[in-house]
Amino acid sequence: MPHFSPAALTELEALLGARLVTTAADRALHGRNETHFPPLPPDAVAYPETTAEVAALMAICARHGVPVQGWGAGTSLEGHALALNGGVTVDFARMAQVLEVRGEDMVARIQPGITREALNTELRATGLFFPVDPGANASLGGMASTRASGTTAVRYGTMRDNVLALEVVLADGRVIRTGTAARKSSAGYDLTALFVGAEGTLGLITELTLRLHGQPEAVSAAVCAFPAMGPAVQAVIATIQSGIPMARIEFVDAATVAAFNARDNAGMPEQPHLLVEFHGSPAAVAEQAERFGEIVAEAGGEGFRWASRPEERAALWRMRHNAYYACLALRPGATAWVTDVCVPISRLAEAVEETRADIAASIIPGPILGHVGDGNFHAILLVEPGNEAEIAAAKGLSARMADRALRLGGTVTGEHGIGMGKLDYMAREHGAGWDVMGQIKRALDPAGLLNPGKTVRGN
Amino acid sequence: MPHFSPAALTELEALLGARLVTTAADRALHGRNETHFPPLPPDAVAYPETTAEVAALMAICARHGVPVQGWGAGTSLEGHALALNGGVTVDFARMAQVLEVRGEDMVARIQPGITREALNTELRATGLFFPVDPGANASLGGMASTRASGTTAVRYGTMRDNVLALEVVLADGRVIRTGTAARKSSAGYDLTALFVGAEGTLGLITELTLRLHGQPEAVSAAVCAFPAMGPAVQAVIATIQSGIPMARIEFVDAATVAAFNARDNAGMPEQPHLLVEFHGSPAAVAEQAERFGEIVAEAGGEGFRWASRPEERAALWRMRHNAYYACLALRPGATAWVTDVCVPISRLAEAVEETRADIAASIIPGPILGHVGDGNFHAILLVEPGNEAEIAAAKGLSARMADRALRLGGTVTGEHGIGMGKLDYMAREHGAGWDVMGQIKRALDPAGLLNPGKTVRGN
Numbered sequence: 001m002p003h004f005s006p007a008a009l010t011e012l013e014a015l016l017g018a019r020l021v022t023t024a025a026d027r028a029l030h031g032r033n034e035t036h037f038p039p040l041p042p043d044a045v046a047y048p049e050t051t052a053e054v055a056a057l058m059a060i061c062a063r064h065g066v067p068v069q070g071w072g073a074g075t076s077l078e079g080h081a082l083a084l085n086g087g088v089t090v091d092f093a094r095m096a097q098v099l100e101v102r103g104e105d106m107v108a109r110i111q112p113g114i115t116r117e118a119l120n121t122e123l124r125a126t127g128l129f130f131p132v133d134p135g136a137n138a139s140l141g142g143m144a145s146t147r148a149s150g151t152t153a154v155r156y157g158t159m160r161d162n163v164l165a166l167e168v169v170l171a172d173g174r175v176i177r178t179g180t181a182a183r184k185s186s187a188g189y190d191l192t193a194l195f196v197g198a199e200g201t202l203g204l205i206t207e208l209t210l211r212l213h214g215q216p217e218a219v220s221a222a223v224c225a226f227p228a229m230g231p232a233v234q235a236v237i238a239t240i241q242s243g244i245p246m247a248r249i250e251f252v253d254a255a256t257v258a259a260f261n262a263r264d265n266a267g268m269p270e271q272p273h274l275l276v277e278f279h280g281s282p283a284a285v286a287e288q289a290e291r292f293g294e295i296v297a298e299a300g301g302e303g304f305r306w307a308s309r310p311e312e313r314a315a316l317w318r319m320r321h322n323a324y325y326a327c328l329a330l331r332p333g334a335t336a337w338v339t340d341v342c343v344p345i346s347r348l349a350e351a352v353e354e355t356r357a358d359i360a361a362s363i364i365p366g367p368i369l370g371h372v373g374d375g376n377f378h379a380i381l382l383v384e385p386g387n388e389a390e391i392a393a394a395k396g397l398s399a400r401m402a403d404r405a406l407r408l409g410g411t412v413t414g415e416h417g418i419g420m421g422k423l424d425y426m427a428r429e430h431g432a433g434w435d436v437m438g439q440i441k442r443a444l445d446p447a448g449l450l451n452p453g454k455t456v457r458g459n
Numbered sequence: 460m461p462h463f464s465p466a467a468l469t470e471l472e473a474l475l476g477a478r479l480v481t482t483a484a485d486r487a488l489h490g491r492n493e494t495h496f497p498p499l500p501p502d503a504v505a506y507p508e509t510t511a512e513v514a515a516l517m518a519i520c521a522r523h524g525v526p527v528q529g530w531g532a533g534t535s536l537e538g539h540a541l542a543l544n545g546g547v548t549v550d551f552a553r554m555a556q557v558l559e560v561r562g563e564d565m566v567a568r569i570q571p572g573i574t575r576e577a578l579n580t581e582l583r584a585t586g587l588f589f590p591v592d593p594g595a596n597a598s599l600g601g602m603a604s605t606r607a608s609g610t611t612a613v614r615y616g617t618m619r620d621n622v623l624a625l626e627v628v629l630a631d632g633r634v635i636r637t638g639t640a641a642r643k644s645s646a647g648y649d650l651t652a653l654f655v656g657a658e659g660t661l662g663l664i665t666e667l668t669l670r671l672h673g674q675p676e677a678v679s680a681a682v683c684a685f686p687a688m689g690p691a692v693q694a695v696i697a698t699i700q701s702g703i704p705m706a707r708i709e710f711v712d713a714a715t716v717a718a719f720n721a722r723d724n725a726g727m728p729e730q731p732h733l734l735v736e737f738h739g740s741p742a743a744v745a746e747q748a749e750r751f752g753e754i755v756a757e758a759g760g761e762g763f764r765w766a767s768r769p770e771e772r773a774a775l776w777r778m779r780h781n782a783y784y785a786c787l788a789l790r791p792g793a794t795a796w797v798t799d800v801c802v803p804i805s806r807l808a809e810a811v812e813e814t815r816a817d818i819a820a821s822i823i824p825g826p827i828l829g830h831v832g833d834g835n836f837h838a839i840l841l842v843e844p845g846n847e848a849e850i851a852a853a854k855g856l857s858a859r860m861a862d863r864a865l866r867l868g869g870t871v872t873g874e875h876g877i878g879m880g881k882l883d884y885m886a887r888e889h890g891a892g893w894d895v896m897g898q899i900k901r902a903l904d905p906a907g908l909l910n911p912g913k914t915v916r917g918n
Contacts, residue, residue, distance in 0.1 A: 102803070102805060103700070104696050104700075104803075104804060104805035105803040105804055105805045106699070106700065107803070127700070146645055147643075147644075147645040147649070148645070149643055149645075153643060157620075158643050160643070160649065160652070161616075161620065170891075170895070174891050175891070176889070176890060176891045176892040176895060177889075177890065177892065178889075178892055180803070180868055180869055180870050180888075181803040181868050181869075182801040182802055182803055182833075182834050182835075182864075182868070182869040182870050182873065183801070183803075183804070183833045183834055183835075184606075184608055184612060184617050184619070184801060184833055184835065184870075184873050184874065185606075185801060185870035185872065185873060186605055186606040186607070186608075186656055186799075186870075186872045186873060186874050186875060186876040186877070187870045187871055187872050187876075187877055187881070187884075187885065187888055187889070188656070188877055188885060188888075188889060188892075188893065188896050188914055188915070189653060189656065189657055189661075189896045189899060189914070189915075190606070190619065190649075190652045190653060190655065190656050191889075191892055191895060191896070193619070193649045193652030193653070194648060194649060194652070194653055194899075196649065197645055197647070197648065197649050198648055202648075213702075214699075214700050214701065214702040216702065217702070237563050240565070240673075241562070241563075241565065241586070241673050242673065243672075243673040243675065243676070243738075243739065243740075245704070279702075280702070281702075281746060281750070283742070283746050284743055284746060287740060287742050287743060291740070340645075342641040342642070342643055342644060343641055344561070344563075344564040344566070344639070344640040344641055344642075345563060345564055345642070346561060346563035346564045374641075374642045374643055375641050375642055376641075376642075376643065405641075409639055409640050409641070410639055410640075410641040411639050411641050411643075411644035411645075411646045412646055413644065413645045413646050414641065414643050414644060414645060415643065415645050416645060417645040417646075418645070418646055418647055422646070425646075426646065426647060429639075429646055429647075430635070430636075430637075430646070430647060430650075431635060431636065432629075432633050432634070432635045433635040433636060433637055433650055434647065436629070436635060436650060436903065437647050437648045437650070439902045439903060440648060440653075440899055440902060440903075442902070443898045443899060443901070443902035444895065444898060444899075455647055455648070456647070456648075
């Protein structure tokens with residue numbers, strides 16, 4: 001344990017007592033990930049209960065040169081929370097409270113460990129909700145750190161748009177507050193936006209002020225089939241240009257539909273589909289749905305099925321959210337390489353079609369689905385564990401997806417983040433901009449203690 | 460000219476020829492401002508035509524230690540573009556082109572010198588528009604640098620939300636691109652958000668990729684009077700909570716209405732008013748207007764007047780945009796101190812009422828108006844030039860507005876920025892966060908050449 005001296009351990013135990021855990025089981029639990037990275041456990045796991053404890057922990061680790069990474073729900077997909085250099089993983093499970101809900105301001109002040117489902121359960125009676133929905137029941141601190149988004153970003157934005165303010169513990173133990181509960185500010189550099197998406201490499205988020213939205217009075221959802229990907233994307237472009245405020249507009253390819261049929265008896269024709277949702281007043285939802293229906297018909301869509309009852313809608317989005325597991329079930333025993341790119345929407349059909357052809361020509365299956373209103377899509381590449389040829393195929397497909405996204409003017413990740421998995425693309429996507437990120441990193445964390453090996457170079 | 464050696468001048472003239480101007484007239488023009496700061500002219504004004512020229516200029520200035528500040532339309536309100544240490548002011552008048560409009564992606568790639576009105580004129584035939592509207596016909600580079608917003612931010616967001624990507628020349632002459640034309644990304648630190656609002660202290664913006672929106676099919680606007688400020692704000696809170704997507708919702712106090720009546724023969728009762736606008740399909744606009752009308756009636760609003768015809772609407776918003784001049788005309792010969800704060804909307808009525816009482820108790824007049832849907836409001840303090848007692852009164856009122864905003868959990872500026880005018884509040888608003896801004900500044904501009912004396916400390 002080169003980074004974790006007995007002196008550091010003694011000080012951390014004095015600070016946290018039994019909430020500093022070094023058992024093999026707990027370390028292993030915090031060394032695992034949802035996807036294909038090998039286990040990388042920390043030397044110890046800390047369970048702080050207050051910001052003051054996090055600040056004291058960080059100050060101890062700074063003095064002793066101990067690496068520190070945050071841990072929320074462990075649902076990230078690019079190895080974000082793995083302890084590449086060991087050290088202490090800070091698990092925010094005991095900092096998971098809603099601290100304040102201000103209905104008139106439509107904001108909630110929360111601790112980082114609470115998950116989005118738990119937050120929305122607590123908000124249910126207020127008439128407000130937090131819309132960002134990446135599928136997994138992630139922690140809000142983790143969602144902020146990876147700049148998560150998901151199915152509702154087309155209407156409500158990503159974490160970038162829905163975090164108003166943060167409390168952050170810096171690498172030297174200082175605590176800062178960025179932003180306020182006011183809805184906008186021009187007072188200096190946008191530090192909130194800097195820490196959102198920094199993947200824990202610049203500081204540990206210990207509190208978030210989130211923007212809430214009114215629960216929609218009426219909701220309606222639908223699925224419709226298309227003869228091919230191109231017309232589906234054209235329908236999406238026309239819909240967005242016409243100003244119809246879609247709450248969700250999701251694409252699934254024929255392979256994903258096959259997975260739904262196999263796992264959920266969805267009974268859908270095995271072609272590309274759009275899954276959509278409308279939010280608003282009853283009259284507005286009816287009008288939006290009608291206008292969308294016209295656009296879809298013109299684009300050659302067919303087999304519209306409405307799901308206006310809450311149970312039907314819940315079943316539809318549960319199916320969508322479980323697409324990952326449905327796809328995994330297509331190939332029992334397989335591991336998924338889940339990739340994520342985002343392109344300008346005018347290049348989306350091209351990006352998806354090329355990716356599909358590339359997967360079809362490979363030795364592994366890989367359903368494609370995505371947040372088509374944002375130009376963001378995923379491939380779920382199914383690999384037999386230990387099969388080197390298949391792993392190489394997945395790596396190649398994933399690398400070509402990233403290359404393709406860059407060639408088409410997009411980004412190598414729309415919502416999953418960089419972590420360890422996409423570091424190799426940063427120089428190509430950002431050029432000298434990646435050096436600027438490194439300059440900022442070194443200015444704020446000169447010893448490179450915060451989440452080493454992620455996001456930035458030479459860290 | 461301590462910062463501007465003959466050697467630097469020679470190199471800059473070799474680069475730009477007649478587009479490097481050192482006449483007293485041009486320097487004076489670039490030393491003036493729209494509000495109360497004394498003139499601070501640069502040593503020279505540069506008119507580059509390409510990013511490569513800006514980069515070469517910056518490299519020369521870096522070698523010779525010459526300060527550099529950008530200049531757009533000169534409409535900023537906190538002395539942002541004044542040459543505190545002399546040096547070169549880079550006027551982007553010759554970099555004012557629309558480079559590309561991508562209709563399907565709903566983005567425009569533009570140069571920084573184009574103004575928002577010129578951009579929207581060029582976009583007219585595309586069915587798209589750029590919504591951010593601070594009132595003044597500012598340049599888009601300047602609007603990005605001050606994180607501008609204005610009347611439509613309640614619906615479309617601020618510059619933070621509508622700049623997708625930037626090209627920036629750094630302090631050492633390197634050129635970087637931040638962001639892409641994809642609508643979202645999780646690929647590393649959000650450098651776009653860092654440069655938006657940095658007031659030219661971290662780099663010179665040489666290109667912007669902006670998010671466009673569909674021109675609304677139908678637009679309707681209205682004015683209504685309220686017996687007092689409190690009920691007007693309550694109506695706004697209820698409207699936003701109910702999810703009615705207001706395109707604009709503006710507050711003007713009785714003194715501002717008096718100015719409208721005097722200058723524009725508005726014939727409005729001299730009480731607080733809301734000015735609102737709805738965008739959408741004809742049916743959606745009608746429904747929004749009806750629901751808003753119900754909320755207003757419940758809150759005690761009265762005298763609803765609709766302006767559905769384009770001429771009436773144009774007259775209404777022209778009157779609102781010219782409020783500054785209407786207020787100035789209340790007191791011929793006066794100079795305006797225009798202040799700007801933003802608070803959580805639950806504290807807005809309190810903030811405005813206290814400010815009004817404070818102004819009423821002072822020796823100067825000061826109408827109040829603002830973007831009430833954002834919690835952002837302005838006082839236009841009218842001061843006789845050279846009258847030291849009145850200047851002291853304006854300074855005191857402005858300082859107490861800022862203190863009040865901080866006490867109520869808000870920010871000292873919602874949209875005007877820090878510039879030279881609000882530096883003294885930065886430590887109080889941000890605490891150690893202001894030090895973090897300084898660390899980032901020193902990392903990217905160690906010699907402090909970019910827009911010295913603005914935004915950050917010790918610069």
